[in-house]
Every structure is written in structure tokens, then in C-alpha cells.
Amino acid sequence: MRALPESGFRGANDLFRRALLWQPLSDEEWAGNAALYEPGRVLGAFVDGELAGTTRTITNVLAVPGGRRLPAGAVTGVGVRADQTRRGVLTSLMRAQLEEVRERGEAVAMLHASEAVIYERFGYGVATRCRRVELDRPSVAVRAEVPRGGRVRLVDQAKAEPLLPAIYERCGLDRPGRIGRADAWWSARWSMWGKGLTVAVHADEDGVDDGFVIYEPKTDDNWSITVRVIDVSAADATAAAELWRFLLDLDLADRLVAGIRPVDEPLEWWLTDRRQCRITTVEDDLWVRLVDVLAAFRARTFGAAEPVVVEVRDAFLPENEGRYRVAPDGVHRCSGEPQLSFDVATLAALYLGDQSASALVAAGRIQAHDPAAVPAADSLFATVVPPWCGTSF
Numbered sequence: 001m002r003a004l005p006e007s008g009f010r011g012a013n014d015l016f017r018r019a020l021l022w023q024p025l026s027d028e029e030w031a032g033n034a035a036l037y038e039p040g041r042v043l044g045a046f047v048d049g050e051l052a053g054t055t056r057t058i059t060n061v062l063a064v065p066g067g068r069r070l071p072a073g074a075v076t077g078v079g080v081r082a083d084q085t086r087r088g089v090l091t092s093l094m095r096a097q098l099e100e101v102r103e104r105g106e107a108v109a110m111l112h113a114s115e116a117v118i119y120e121r122f123g124y125g126v127a128t129r130c131r132r133v134e135l136d137r138p139s140v141a142v143r144a145e146v147p148r149g150g151r152v153r154l155v156d157q158a159k160a161e162p163l164l165p166a167i168y169e170r171c172g173l174d175r176p177g178r179i180g181r182a183d184a185w186w187s188a189r190w191s192m193w194g195k196g197l198t199v200a201v202h203a204d205e206d207g208v209d210d211g212f213v214i215y216e217p218k219t220d221d222n223w224s225i226t227v228r229v230i231d232v233s234a235a236d237a238t239a240a241a242e243l244w245r246f247l248l249d250l251d252l253a254d255r256l257v258a259g260i261r262p263v264d265e266p267l268e269w270w271l272t273d274r275r276q277c278r279i280t281t282v283e284d285d286l287w288v289r290l291v292d293v294l295a296a297f298r299a300r301t302f303g304a305a306e307p308v309v310v311e312v313r314d315a316f317l318p319e320n321e322g323r324y325r326v327a328p329d330g331v332h333r334c335s336g337e338p339q340l341s342f343d344v345a346t347l348a349a350l351y352l353g354d355q356s357a358s359a360l361v362a363a364g365r366i367q368a369h370d371p372a373a374v375p376a377a378d379s380l381f382a383t384v385v386p387p388w389c390g391t392s393f
């Protein structure tokens with residue numbers, strides 16, 4: 001197990017893509033992706049001198065309740081050669097990677113999972129969810145009271161490329177679960193999206209850009225046009241409503257399809273017939289691993305409630321195990337009797353506010369030793385808006 005030199009990055013990418021049963025990247029595609037491989041953060045596992053598995057980490061931040069941007073390692077590129085699986089290669093990679101994340105002072109690691117059964121054993125849990133929506137555009141009418149303001153304009157891709165990162169930086173990390181988008185992320189995305197997409201930007205009443213949409217129209221063999229909505233990021237409800245109104249007004253578009261959207265996006269509330277917004281899936285979005293539980297607790301704020309003593313189990317990183325007193329004025333380790341017990345993967349579901357303690361007790365994922373602590377934990381961990389990531393990596 002070792003960090004790969006830069007000369008090994010392309011081989012690691014090939015191995016990862018083959019593990020996912022994807023074709024390797026062409027030279028041109030690799031050129032657009034190479035900057036995503038950070039020196040020192042690409043791990044290789046070797047068996048008999050040959051690369052058998054890989055993973056890498058991207059230096060990033062995670063918005064947590066209270067608004068802080070917590071340094072976080074974004075884990076991706078996980079793959080083990082098909083002839084080396086189920087021999088513990090991934091387990092060794094995960095151990096080395098989490099150690100490296102902790103050494104760098106990143107209190108959390110995060111990932112998007114190819115399968116839901118892989119990562120919980122390493123302490124990751126679902127921390128945000130997202131939904132996919134479809135709308136038959138000609139059947140949709142927007143209610144009169146939906147917020148209006150500012151203006152939406154089309155922007156050429158060449159002009160959008162330098163513009164969007166700054167808008168995202170200003171308005172994108174506006175709720176728990178949102179993460180940063182570095183220059184290398186944007187370059188790789190532009191190269192992956194190609195030339196077939198369109199960008200529209202919203203400016204507020206003062207002319208300040210405060211949101212954007214990226215979409216791609218596709219015409220099928222029957223001349224039916226589907227608009228795939230790749231991204232909508234907006235600073236506030238007015239910008240979001242105007243960007244969606246723009247999409248819903250696109251002449252000739254038959255269908256809008258949007259994936260990885262927040263579960264509380266008020267699309268159905270904007271429509272005269274809410275059933276025209278079809279929610280086709282709600283699924284796991286960001287998985288979070290609290291690598292340093294105390295530091296992660298201390299990075300977020302908590303709601304008003306009586307303090308609660310929680311006991312955290314963490315078989316993979318036992319240094320996190322123990323009792324923590326969680327209170328609105330701070331968190332510290334303690335030795336008192338635990339009122340609630342859970343494992344670190346379950347803590348991920350509480351941490352950004354996606355699930356209430358009550359729901360997790362009902363699911364059997366939290367053991368409540370003191371029933372009074374359950375509503376208190378509900379109030380401590382609750383967030384005003386559900387967390388959402390919405391950024392693939």
C-alpha cells in the first residue's frame with residue numbers, strides 16, 4: 001500500500017474505470033481529468049508487485065449546520081481489480097486512506113457510493129438524500145404567487161466557464177451537505193459535458209449574478225425533446241424560481257428531467273397541478289464518515305435543548321469510541337451514563353440533519369436508554385433545511 005507517484009495516476013484511473021466496467025479514458029479525456037489526481041492523495045494497493053486496487057482523495061470542504069465549511073476529504077476513484085476482489089484489498093485501502101485524512105486534519109471523509117452495501121463497515125453513513133424529478137413541460141403551469149425578480153440570460157459556454165465558479169462559491173454552499181467545487185472539478189466537468197449544453201444565469205434586481213442553470217436538450221427518434229437539467233444552483237428562492245420558470249418556458253421542450261435535486265425543492269408547490277412534478281426516485285446522495293468525531297461535533301452548531309450524553313461505537317476507528325455530552329454551548333467527552341447509543345455510520349445520518357433521532361430510534365439504529373433524551377436530541381441535531389450535496393465527484 002502506498003501513495004502513487006504522478007506517473008501512476010493514469011494507471012489508477014484505468015483500473016478504477018475497468019472496475020466499474022467502464023472503458024478507459026482517451027488521451028484527450030484524461031487530459032481533462034488529470035488535475036483531479038492530487039499528488040500524495042492517490043493510493044495504490046499492490047499484490048505481487050502489480051496494482052490491484054486504488055482510491056484517491058480530493059481536498060475539499062463540507063458545509064455543516066451553522067454555516068462553517070469544514071475541511072473534508074472527498075473520497076472517489078475506488079476500484080479493485082476484478083481478479084483481486086474479496087481478499088481485503090479495499091479494507092486495506094480504506095484504513096490507509098482514513099489515516100491519511102485524519103493526519104491532514106480533515107475531520108470528515110465523504111463519498112458517493114456505487115452500491116449501498118460497501119461503505120457502512122468502514123463507518124460511512126448516508127448523510128444527505130436527493131431526488132429525481134420529471135415534468136411534461138406542456139402540461140405544467142406555474143402559480144401566480146411564485147416569487148419573481150431579476151432576470152435570466154443565456155451565457156455562451158466560453159463566458160460561463162470563468163463565471164460559474166464564482167457564482168457557485170458565493171451561493172452554492174448555502175446549506176449543510178454542500179461541498180466546494182475547485183477549479184480542477186470545473187475543468188473536468190466542462191470537458192465531460194462537451195459542447196452540447198446550455199447555461200443560463202440569473203441576476204438579481206441589482207444586476208448581481210446569484211444563480212445558474214446548466215442543461216442539455218436531447219431530441220429522440222420521434223422528434224420528442226427532453227431537457228436534462230444538469231445543475232441548478234441559486235442564492236435564494238427568487239433566483240431558484242426564476243431559473244425553473246425559464247426552464248418550464250422553454251419552447252418545444254417536451255420533458256424536463258432533473259436528477260440529484262434537493263428533497264425540499266419546492267417545484268410541486270410552484271405548480272397549479274402539483275402531480276405534474278413526478279418524483280421518480282429519492283436516493284442516497286452524500287455518505288459521510290466522521291473521522292474525528294469530537295472535531296466534527298465541535299464544527300457544527302446545535303439547537304436549543306437539554307444536553308444529551310451519547311455513546312458512539314466505532315469498530316473501524318476505535319479512537320472515536322466513547323461518550324460525548326452534546327449541548328447547545330458545545331460538545332465534550334464525558335464519562336456520564338449514556339442516554340443514547342449508536343454507531344458512527346448512524347451518526348452520519350444525524351450529523352447534517354437528514355434524519356431525526358426519533359426516526360433513527362424507530363429504525364432501531366439508535367438505542368434510547370433514556371426516552372427523554374430522544375426529543376432533546378431531535379432539537380439539538382435538527383436543521384431548518386434538509387441537507388443536500390448535489391455535487392458529484
Ligand SMILES: CC(=O)SCCNC(=O)CCNC(=O)[C@H](O)C(C)(C)COP(=O)(O)OP(=O)(O)OC[C@H]1O[C@@H](n2cnc3c(N)ncnc32)[C@H](O)[C@@H]1OP(=O)(O)O
Pocket residue numbers: 019020053075076077078079080081084085086087088089090091092111112113114115117118121
Ligand atoms: C467512492 C467510489 O469510488 S464508489 C466506486 C466503488 N467501486 C466499484 O463499485 C467498482 C467495482 N467494485 C470493486 O472494485 C470492488 O468490488 C470493491 C471496491 C467494491 C470492493 O473491493 P474488495 O477488495 O473486494 O473489498 P474487500 O475484500 O476489502 O471487502 C471487505 C468486505 O466488504 C464486502 N464487500 C465488498 N464489496 C462488496 C460489494 N460490492 N457488495 C457486498 N459486499 C461487499 C466483502 O464481502 C467483505 O466483507 P467481510 O468483511 O464480511 O468479509
